[in-house]
Amino acid sequence: xxxxxxxxxxxxxxxxxxxxxxxxxxxxxxxxxxxxxxxxxxxxxxxxxxxxxxxxxxxxxxxxxxxxxxxxxxxxxxxxxxxxxxxxxxxxxxxxxxxxxxxxxxxxxxxxxxxxxxxxxxxxxxxxxxxxxxxxxxxxxxxxxxxxxxxxxxxxxxxxxxxxxxxxxxxxxxxxxxxxxxxxxxxxxxxxxxxxxxxxxxxxxxxxxxxxxxxxxxxxxxxxxxxxxxxxxxxxxxxxxxxxxxxxxxxxxxxxxxxxxxxxxxxxxxxxxxxxxxxxxxxxxxxxxxxxxxxxxxxxxxxxxxxxxxxxxxxxxxxxxxxxxxxxxxxxxxxxxxxxxxxxxxxxxxxxxxxxxxxxxxxxxxxxxxxxxxxxxxxxxxxxxxxxxxxxxxxxxxxxxxxxxxxxxxxxxxxxxxxxx
Amino acid sequence: xxxxxxxxxxxxxxxxxxxxxxxxxxxxxxxxxxxxxxxxxxxxxxxxxxxxxxxxxxxxxxxxxxxxxxxxxxxxxxxxxxxxxxxxxxxxxxxxxxxxxxxxxxxxxxxxxxxxxxxxxxxxxxxxxxxxxxxxxxxxxxxxxxxxxxxxxxxxxxxxxxxxxxxxxxxxxxxxxxxxxxxxxxxxxxxxxxxxxxxxxxxxxxxxxxxxxxxxxxxxxxxxxxxxxxxxxxxxxxxxxxxxxxxxxxxxxxxxxxxxxxxxxxxxxxxxxxxxxxxxxxxxxxxxxxx
Numbered sequence: 001x002x003x004x005x006x007x008x009x010x011x012x013x014x015x016x017x018x019x020x021x022x023x024x025x026x027x028x029x030x031x032x033x034x035x036x037x038x039x040x041x042x043x044x045x046x047x048x049x050x051x052x053x054x055x056x057x058x059x060x061x062x063x064x065x066x067x068x069x070x071x072x073x074x075x076x077x078x079x080x081x082x083x084x085x086x087x088x089x090x091x092x093x094x095x096x097x098x099x100x101x102x103x104x105x106x107x108x109x110x111x112x113x114x115x116x117x118x119x120x121x122x123x124x125x126x127x128x129x130x131x132x133x134x135x136x137x138x139x140x141x142x143x144x145x146x147x148x149x150x151x152x153x154x155x156x157x158x159x160x161x162x163x164x165x166x167x168x169x170x171x172x173x174x175x176x177x178x179x180x181x182x183x184x185x186x187x188x189x190x191x192x193x194x195x196x197x198x199x200x201x202x203x204x205x206x207x208x209x210x211x212x213x214x215x216x217x218x219x220x221x222x223x224x225x226x227x228x229x230x231x232x233x234x235x236x237x238x239x240x241x242x243x244x245x246x247x248x249x250x251x252x253x254x255x256x257x258x259x260x261x262x263x264x265x266x267x268x269x270x271x272x273x274x275x276x277x278x279x280x281x282x283x284x285x286x287x288x289x290x291x292x293x294x295x296x297x298x299x300x301x302x303x304x305x306x307x308x309x310x311x312x313x314x315x316x317x318x319x320x321x322x323x324x325x326x327x328x329x330x331x332x333x334x335x336x337x338x339x340x341x342x343x344x345x346x347x348x349x350x351x352x353x354x355x356x357x358x359x360x361x362x363x364x365x366x367x368x369x370x371x372x373x374x375x376x377x378x379x380x381x382x383x384x385x386x387x388x389x390x391x392x393x394x395x396x397x398x399x400x401x402x403x404x405x406x407x408x409x410x411x412x413x414x415x416x417x418x419x420x421x
Numbered sequence: 422x423x424x425x426x427x428x429x430x431x432x433x434x435x436x437x438x439x440x441x442x443x444x445x446x447x448x449x450x451x452x453x454x455x456x457x458x459x460x461x462x463x464x465x466x467x468x469x470x471x472x473x474x475x476x477x478x479x480x481x482x483x484x485x486x487x488x489x490x491x492x493x494x495x496x497x498x499x500x501x502x503x504x505x506x507x508x509x510x511x512x513x514x515x516x517x518x519x520x521x522x523x524x525x526x527x528x529x530x531x532x533x534x535x536x537x538x539x540x541x542x543x544x545x546x547x548x549x550x551x552x553x554x555x556x557x558x559x560x561x562x563x564x565x566x567x568x569x570x571x572x573x574x575x576x577x578x579x580x581x582x583x584x585x586x587x588x589x590x591x592x593x594x595x596x597x598x599x600x601x602x603x604x605x606x607x608x609x610x611x612x613x614x615x616x617x618x619x620x621x622x623x624x625x626x627x628x629x630x631x632x633x634x635x636x637x638x639x640x641x642x643x644x645x646x647x648x649x650x651x652x653x654x655x656x657x658x659x660x661x662x663x664x665x666x667x668x669x670x671x672x673x674x675x676x677x678x679x680x681x682x683x684x685x686x687x688x689x690x691x692x693x694x695x696x697x698x699x700x701x702x703x704x705x706x707x708x709x710x711x712x
Contacts, residue, residue, distance in 0.1 A: 048537060053638060057537040185682055211677075214685045218633055218642050221433040221563070222677035229426045245539055245634035253544060253560050253632065255551035272634035274541030276549075386541065 039082035040075070040333055042067070042323055043101030044316065045094055045122060046112040046137070048087040051216045051241040055114055055268045055312040059137065060085050061305045062313030063111065066320035066351075068304075076327040083320070085112075094118035098125050108333040109133065109326075111319035114312065116140035116188035123152045127418065132326070132338045136319035137312055139264060140191040144367045145408060148415035151335065153342055153366040155318045157284050159188075159195045162264045164406040165372035165396035166282040167199040170234065170261055174280075177203070180232035181210040182223055182247065184239045192238035192263040208232045217243055220250045228256060235260045244269040252276035265375075267310040270389055275380040277389055282372045285314035288392050289373075291356035308387045314354070321351035322361075322368075336420050342366070357399060362407070365415040369403035372396050425556035430674060436563045438670020439570035440625055444647035445654065445662035446577065447621030453594040453657030454614040457505065457516035462622050463644020464527035469493050469623025470630040470639060471531055474540050482545035482631075490623040497619030501612045509611075524644075532637045539634035548631075566628050573624065574663060581659070590614055594657065649688050653695050655705025665703055 044063050048056040067083045075081050084105050086097040094113070101107045109132040113119040119138030126133040127149040135143060135154040144158050170176050179200055183189040189212070200207060209230040211223055227235055235258055239247055244265065251260060253276065265281035287298050287308050297317070301309040309317075323338070325348060330337040344363040353359035353370070361368050375390035383389070397405040422430075444462060451459050459465075472492050473485035480488055500523065508515045548562045581587040593600050593607050600607055626640065633639060650669050654661030669688050676687035695703065 048532075050638060054538045054636060211681045213681060216638075216642055217684075218629075218639070219433075219437050221436070221560075222430065222674050223681070225426060225429045225433060226678065228429075229422065242539060242634060242636055242638070245636075246632070249634065250632055253549070253562055255558060255560065268538055269634070272539035272541045272636070274543045276544065 037079065039080040040077070040327065041082045041084055041105050041107045042320060043098070043105060043107035043110040044083055044085040044112040045088040045097055045101070045110060045118070046085060046312075046316070047089060047114050047118075049089055051243060052114050054242070055137070055266055055310065056087070058268055058310045058313040059112055059114070059316040061301070062309060062315065062317035063320045065301060065304055065313075066317045066324075069300075069350075070321070070324050076324050077331065077333070081320075081324065088113060088115065088118045088122075091115070091118045091121040095121050095125050098122045099129075102126075102129050102131050107131070108335070109323045109338065111136050111323060112316055113138045115186075116143065116191065117186055119143055120147055120187065123147065123149050127151050130335055132323070132335045132342075134319040134322055136315035138188070140188050141195060141408060142187070142191055144365045144413070144415060146414045148365050148417060150418040150420060151339055153322070153361055153368070155322060155368045155370075156315055157370050157372060158367060158408060159192045159263065160408045161370065161372055161406045162282045162284075163192065163195045163199055166261060166263065166280065166374055167196060167203075169374045169394060169396065170280065171203050171205070174234070174259060176234035176259060177205040178208045178231075178233045179205060179236050180208050180227050180230055180234070182220075182227070182235065182237045182239060183210065183212050184241075184243060185212040185214050188240055189238045196236055196238060196263055213239070213243065215241070215243060218246055220247045221254070223247075224251055224254045224256065227258070228254070232258060234258070236263065237261075238263045240264070241266075241269060245272045248273045248279070249276055252278060266312060267390070268312060270377075271310075271387065273389075274386075277377040280374060280376050280393070281390075282396070283311055283375050283390070284370060284372060285309075285311045285354070286373055286375055286390055286392055287387070288390070289355065291354065293350075293352065293356070294354040297354055318347075318351065318353065322347065325349070325351070339420060357403075359403075364410065364417065365408070365413055366417070367407060369407055371403060372406065423556070428557050429559060430678060431671070432559055432563070432567075434671040434674030435667065436566050436670070437674060438667040439567055440629060440643065441646055441650045441669055442663050442666030443570055443573065443621055443625040443628070444643060445650040445666050446574070446659070447618040447625075448647050448651045449654070449657055449659065449662040450577075450590075450621075451615055451618035452651070453659075454590060455501075455505070455509075455516075455611055456513060457520065458648075458656075459615075459618065460517065460520040460644075461523040461527055462619075462647055463640030464524045464531075465493055465497065465619045465622040465640070466626040466629075466643055467531060467635075467637065467640035468496075468527060469626030470542070470635045471535055471540075472623070473627040473630055474535075474542055474635050477542075482548075486624070486627050489627050490620040493623035494616040494620030498612045498616035500619075501615035505615065506608075506611070528637055528640075535637070537637065539636035542630040542635045544631045562631060569628060573621075578659075586610065586613070646688060649692050651702075653692050653702055655702030658702070658704040658706070661702055661704030 046056040046059040047053050067081045071080050088094040111134040113135050114137035116138040119135050133152050137156050139159050141158045183193045260279040262281045326338040326341040330341040342361050346358050346360040347353045374393045376393050378391045448462050469489050472489040476488050477485040548565050551558045552561050589610050650666045654665030672687050672691050677684045
């Protein structure tokens with residue numbers, strides 16, 4: 001030994017050495033007090049690159065705000081929370097990053113995900129590793145149905161919820177029956193197309209055309225010309241990310257006046273369309289919600305980040321709070337206990353979902369039942385500022401009806417959850 | 422398909438092709454003169470759109486269309502004079518690596534400065550809406566793109582054919598040694614050519630901005646397409662870039678009509694077929710600089 005120990009170091013080392021020897025392992029070498037103060041880590045996977053890249057920034061800000069607010073109130077189980085964010089990029093990278101979060105960072109749970117393809121891949125991975133995951137941004141029904149997992153929960157709405165909300169409204173209020181579909185050629189788009197088609201067929205409508213566009217398509221003019229020639233009474237797009245921006249801009253610029261709607265919308269991709277935005281969309285959260293909790297949250301977000309939150313910021317904010325509620329309820333960070341705590345859990349306290357009505361995770365498929373909002377593009381003359389692009393037309397289902405009305409019915413779901421252990 | 426719809430299809434393909442031509446001309450002129458394949462071309466396209474976004478409120482769209490390419494072109498000249506120039510006598514791969522790295526630095530730099538969220542770039546009011554010509558209605562702005570690109574091609578051609586610098590550029594791309602022996606210093610000409618090429622990428626970016634959101638990855642697909650166009654046309658060939666750009670525009674357009682899922686693949690299939698039949702590309706004279 002080259003360095004002499006002073007008295008204090010000698011005492012600690014020998015005491016710990018004895019304790020370790022007694023326990024028969026050297027991993028207990030940390031004093032208990034240090035372990036208690038180690039933060040509870042939550043992993044976040046969210047895209048920062050590629051055609052979904054823009055929403056990653058919002059998702060990270062939402063999750064960060066949630067962690068900051070929770071830590072101000074003492075964190076969870078008396079420990080601070082810490083967020084570790086990684087780029088989900090593509091399914092392959094997302095799985096690698098999930099492994100890194102689980103094995104190296106020892107996160108208690110993973111939240112986030114936007115691409116359905118990535119979410120499906122990471123879902124399989126967390127089920128193998130038995131680590132809780134909350135999907136805050138991927139929409140494919142598959143995630144909750146055929147490929148549902150015991151360790152995977154969804155705060156994000158699924159395609160069925162979104163499409164039921166907008167589709168029934170369009171058919172009933174706008175009386176449109178001849179639809180033309182434009183769909184992103186990947187997991188999310190295909191799933192959304194299937195759900196939208198089913199709804200149109202159930203209402204005895206006609207499909208006058210359907211095109212699949214590769215993700216990252218920059219020029220939609222040919223698709224638009226095809227639509228014009230087919231003379232539909234509604235153009236229903238199942239696009240995601242930057243493709244939404246490009247399509248809606250170019251649609252407006254083409255001078256076409258046929259009604260346009262989308263199976264889903266991210267405001268982060270609608271804002272850059274600017275004054276030419278038009279159409280009707282279903283959205284999971286919008287800044288015009290009038291309940292006090294939602295307004296207060298939007299104000300806190302603006303104060304912290306200098307711009308209003310989008311729906312993805314809402315999703316990740318909600319997911320982090322759901323994880324914290326699970327930890328408090330289970331009084332543990334053990335993944336299996338967290339899963340049990342969330343099954344059938346109704347969001348409570350400060351973060352009840354910000355919708356002025358109780359929101360509950362279904363126990364049998366882990367979907368958070370949520371209302372959707374049909375929004376219409378606002379005329380520029382009515383904007384308060386450049387963020388003020390939508391007006392809420394309707395909450396679906398209405399307060400008088402059950403949130404089950406727009407969700408995947410149990411009879412149609414193929415979800416078979418694995419046993420917990 | 423009615424004649425009006427068919428005409429619209431051809432026009433759409435022409436506008437798409439026109440953007441490819443702009444990108445490809447920039448790439449081609451740089452390669453022809455300097456022998457470097459500029460991998461940062463897509464990122465410079467994006468930078469052009471962002472700079473235009475930044476200045477358009479103060480200068481208007483037309484002002485931005487002039488100022489953004491000039492600024493990006495100056496940046497290109499700076500890059501040539503400080504970085505690229507050191508590598509001329511080295512292995513050509515080094516220049517390739519430099520521009521490859523530059524592409525990443527530029528794209529991440531854009532993310533740092535402007536953030537990840539796409540920016541709204543509204544259509545200039547005077548160019549919004551559609552023109553009607555009999556049964557055909559067509560977007561004013563797309564017509565504006567077509568006219569602008571034609572003017573730019575004519576301008577570049579006149580510059581290369583009729584001005585003293587243009588003559589040096591053409592001579593330099595044929596036989597740099599001979600030009601030097603005649604007592605003409607090529608150093609400032611190379612700097613200028615790199616700046617000109619990057620300015621063309623920036624012009625394409627600005628023209629494209631009102632059609633799409635301005636976002637950090639907007640140049641990726643266009644940049645890749647530009648490489649395909651240049652390869653098909655023949656590396657370093659002026660007319661090759663133009664013919665090939667228009668050809669690729671039509672092929673992509675038509676494949677969207679018949680089989681949209683193949684739209685992305687169609688240009689690569691075209692490239693493979695042409696390279697099999699003619700390895701140097703449509704108008705390529707020889708395997709310049711790659712021997």
